[in-house]
Amino acid sequence: MKNFKIAQPKTIDQITSLLSEKRDKYYLMAGGTDLLGEIKDEIIEPEAVVDLTSIPNLSYIKKEKDGVRIGALTTVAELAKNLMIKQEYPGLHEAANGIATPQLRNMATVGGNLCQRPRCWYYRDPQVKCRKKGGSRCFAFRGKNKYHAIFGGGLCYIVHPSDLAPVLFALDAEIFISSSKGDKSIPLTDFFILPKVTVSKENILEPDEVLKEVKIPAPKRGEKSTYYKLMERGAWDFALVSVAVKANVSGDVFKDTKIVLGGVAPAPWRLKKAENMIEGKKITENLLRQATKEALKDARPLKENEYKKELIETIVYRAALSLV
Ligand SMILES: Cc1cc2nc3c(=O)[nH]c(=O)nc-3n(C[C@H](O)[C@H](O)[C@H](O)COP(=O)(O)OP(=O)(O)OC[C@H]3O[C@@H](n4cnc5c(N)ncnc54)[C@H](O)[C@@H]3O)c2cc1C
Numbered sequence: 065m066k067n068f069k070i071a072q073p074k075t076i077d078q079i080t081s082l083l084s085e086k087r088d089k090y091y092l093m094a095g096g097t098d099l100l101g102e103i104k105d106e107i108i109e110p111e112a113v114v115d116l117t118s119i120p121n122l123s124y125i126k127k128e129k130d131g132v133r134i135g136a137l138t139t140v141a142e143l144a145k146n147l148m149i150k151q152e153y154p155g156l157h158e159a160a161n162g163i164a165t166p167q168l169r170n171m172a173t174v175g176g177n178l179c180q181r182p183r184c185w186y187y188r189d190p191q192v193k194c195r196k197k198g199g200s201r202c203f204a205f206r207g208k209n210k211y212h213a214i215f216g217g218g219l220c221y222i223v224h225p226s227d228l229a230p231v232l233f234a235l236d237a238e239i240f241i242s243s244s245k246g247d248k249s250i251p252l253t254d255f256f257i258l259p260k261v262t263v264s265k266e267n268i269l270e271p272d273e274v275l276k277e278v279k280i281p282a283p284k285r286g287e288k289s290t291y292y293k294l295m296e297r298g299a300w301d302f303a304l305v306s307v308a309v310k311a312n313v314s315g316d317v318f319k320d321t322k323i324v325l326g327g328v329a330p331a332p333w334r335l336k337k338a339e340n341m342i343e344g345k346k347i348t349e350n351l352l353r354q355a356t357k358e359a360l361k362d363a364r365p366l367k368e369n370e371y372k373k374e375l376i377e378t379i380v381y382r383a384a385l386s387l388v
């Protein structure tokens with residue numbers, strides 16, 4: 065690992081102007097659970113890391129009339145133990161609670177979780193210069209691709225590793241971003257990008273932009289949510305396949321349903337065809353399986369990951385039926 069400096073500015077403005085001046089040389093760090101791994105593995109070689117934790121007041125969960133605001137430096141552990149989150153957004157609680165280990169949840173932040181880099185083993189190998197790292201090939205395409213994407217691939221087949229992302233997507237979260245040019249807010253659905261847009265990154269953030277806050281609207285009457293995650297190992301692991309389901313549930317009828325998958329695409333992946341097929345209907349295992357099968361016609365599995373289709377069919381109906 066190469067030596068690097070640590071910068072500890074005291075305001076967001078200082079951070080964004082430093083990042084803007086030292087583009088691609090200075091990297092932002094929150095809990096460091098992903099960034100330090102990338103530095104140790106020599107995937108990135110920063111001149112300095114800019115410590116976001118030196119900024120006061122970026123860790124909070126504030127309930128307001130129209131929703132809840134979550135500061136970027138709120139840890140995953142704080143999110144998981146918050147009782148209001150557990151009651152009003154159970155899917156978010158379940159997702160946070162299932163991330164990694166207690167030690168990691170104590171360090172990992174909400175902002176860092178959404179901005180973490182992919183886990184593709186070719187990407188994490190410093191000897192390999194794949195397309196995401198400026199090379200000309202995606203080695204996963206014809207190589208070892210058991211954990212890779214079955215939707216939205218093409219130039220690069222990473223899956224987005226965040227467990228918070230699919231559920232925040234389903235909950236219609238909005239994010240607030242600061243940069244040297246000012247502040248802006250966008251729906252989380254516009255935050256993540258597919259490789260066909262830009263292969264080298266997973267979201268729209270520019271090097272001088274900082275994710276400051278996530279806002280989730282207040283749940284509507286009858287709104288329920290859940291998050292199911294399938295892993296290869298029970299102890300801790302990234303999702304092979306996960307699903308966030310949110311719906312307005314009345315008896316066994318679902319309205320305004322969102323079904324968002326994790327672990328299957330370079331960004332959280334909505335099963336819109338399945339959502340449309342179940343809208344306003346009496347929910348049964350049979351209907352959910354049929355609807356999911358229809359949506360899965362768009363999947364493009366690689367040689368080793370066809371199995372994800374079967375996992376998706378099962379996890380979607382189990383998660384959805386748990387809301388009835
Ligand atoms: C062993 C292990 C198991 C894991 N298992 C899971 C799992 O099951 N589910 C899951 O979801 N994740 C898992 N993770 C990933 C983990 O959740 C992330 O590493 C963590 O959430 C990142 O948060 P952080 O605060 O440590 O970010 P950092 O490591 O500090 O940063 C990560 C990236 O995000 C950028 N960044 C951080 N904060 C911001 C911000 N506010 N604005 C803009 N950019 C920012 C950094 O520049 C960096 O590129 C695991 C990680 C490990 C090491």
Ligand code: SF4
Pocket residue numbers: 182184185186187194195196197201202203204205212219220221222
């Ligand atoms: S999936 Fe993406 S990160 Fe992995 S080898 Fe292919 S281009 Fe690289």
